[in-house]
Amino acid sequence: MFSRKKSSDVASAVDPVTAAAEIEQPGSKGRPTPKRKVSEAANKRPLVPDDRRAAAKAARSKQRESRDLEYQAMKSGDEKNLPPRDRGQLRRYIRNYVDARRNVAEYFLFIAAAFLVLTFVSSKAPGLAVLAILAVYVVVLVAIVDSAIMWRMLKKRLVAKFGADAVVRGTMMYAVMRAFQIRRARLPKPMVKHGEYPS
Structure with missing residues (x-):
């Protein structure tokens, strides 16, 4: 009645949730899910960039590349890069x-x-x-x-x-x-x- 528990009984007494967490599921991401506060902080973008001149230069460069791509498409007939009115x-x-x-x-x-x-x-x-x-x-x-x-x-x-x-x-x-x-x-x-x- 007061005998010691066998080792098999001790193993079965382990929390099943902990045991399931320790078993690595196939296709799992292998890292804990970040907290909501951490995720929101990582996704935040400043409304005004620190270097406005560099940001404006980058925006102009991007617009120029887009215009050049559209112009080349209008010369070659590439449907994917045509302006919206010509698609x-x-x-x-x-x-x-x-x-x-x-x-x-x-x-x-x-x-x-x-x-x-x-x-x-x-x-x-x-x-x-x-x-x-x-x-x-x-x-x-x-x-x-x-x-x-x-x-x-x-x-x-x-x-x-x-x-x-x-x-x-x-x-x-x-x-x-x-x-x-x-x-x-x-x-x-x-x-x-x-x-x-x-x-």
């Missing part, structure tokens, strides 16, 4: 359609520059200057009508390919503004030749 299949389809089409608007700047030179040259002939100004207005009107036709045809394609919900506000201006740019000056760079319409 997506819809915007790429619009760009390819506009670039495949010969738009009157893309020649507008050349025509306007030619008429401007003509008005300076023909200063002694007022009638010719008036005709040049009227011709510029006619070119502007033709470019607007041509852009409207372009958008109507493009919109049908967009609805057929992406659905009516895809044609959101700003889509028309994106297409028209690209059509008014000189082809070589467009960014992102044109990836298709004239006549290579997207399917």
Whole structure:
């Protein structure tokens, strides 16, 4: 009755929680979980950096790298690094359609520059200057009508390919503004030749 406990009984009397803690579980982190106060202190960031000049320089450098990356993407067509306004299949389809089409608007700047030179040259002939100004207005009107036709045809394609919900506000201006740019000056760079319409 009052006999000594066997060694096996002593081993079984050990706290099971302590025993489980001593056994290293597979995949465990192997270190104690830090207290909440320690974790919060490690995550704190100062609102104002100690060296403002160095922080501003680092921010400018980061912005410059981001701009350079976006510019290279606009030249190469890298979809991942394009600016947000140019990303997506819809915007790429619009760009390819506009670039495949010969738009009157893309020649507008050349025509306007030619008429401007003509008005300076023909200063002694007022009638010719008036005709040049009227011709510029006619070119502007033709470019607007041509852009409207372009958008109507493009919109049908967009609805057929992406659905009516895809044609959101700003889509028309994106297409028209690209059509008014000189082809070589467009960014992102044109990836298709004239006549290579997207399917």
